[in-house]
Amino acid sequence: MRRAFLLAALVAGCADFEGVVTPTGGLPDVVVEAAQFHRDILPIIERRCSIGGCHSETSHQAGLYLTRDSAWAALVDRPSQVRPGEVLVRPGDAANSWMVIAIRDDAARRLGLARMPLGSGPLTPNQIQTIVNWINRGAPND
Numbered sequence: 001m002r003r004a005f006l007l008a009a010l011v012a013g014c015a016d017f018e019g020v021v022t023p024t025g026g027l028p029d030v031v032v033e034a035a036q037f038h039r040d041i042l043p044i045i046e047r048r049c050s051i052g053g054c055h056s057e058t059s060h061q062a063g064l065y066l067t068r069d070s071a072w073a074a075l076v077d078r079p080s081q082v083r084p085g086e087v088l089v090r091p092g093d094a095a096n097s098w099m100v101i102a103i104r105d106d107a108a109r110r111l112g113l114a115r116m117p118l119g120s121g122p123l124t125p126n127q128i129q130t131i132v133n134w135i136n137r138g139a140p141n142d
Helices: 002-013 037-050 071-075 098-103 125-136
Strands: none
């Protein structure tokens, strides 16, 4: 019951999101091997998660403010409020970072929770791999 309530609250909080015009959010759809946070990751977060989405200053679903000034500190080595015991971004360990689990198409790993981002299509495989590459190189604030 608690999980259903939480999911309903998340969806309701994102209801004002009008979706993404293109699956890439208007960003280049390429894998960046040596991804940098400010150059490669932040634009994905801003276009797909924050601006008009669930993790803006006004909606901050799951307690996440993913704005330009707060996103890195809100994600790296921070506990998930949705999945207790999970860490959003584990530097050097994308496979066990809740952020990656939440954006991938593996419902079993998400333990029944909806795939992120809510209210729009999933991130592209190239966007997901870029995020994975950044986390695996230590998730630096570069």
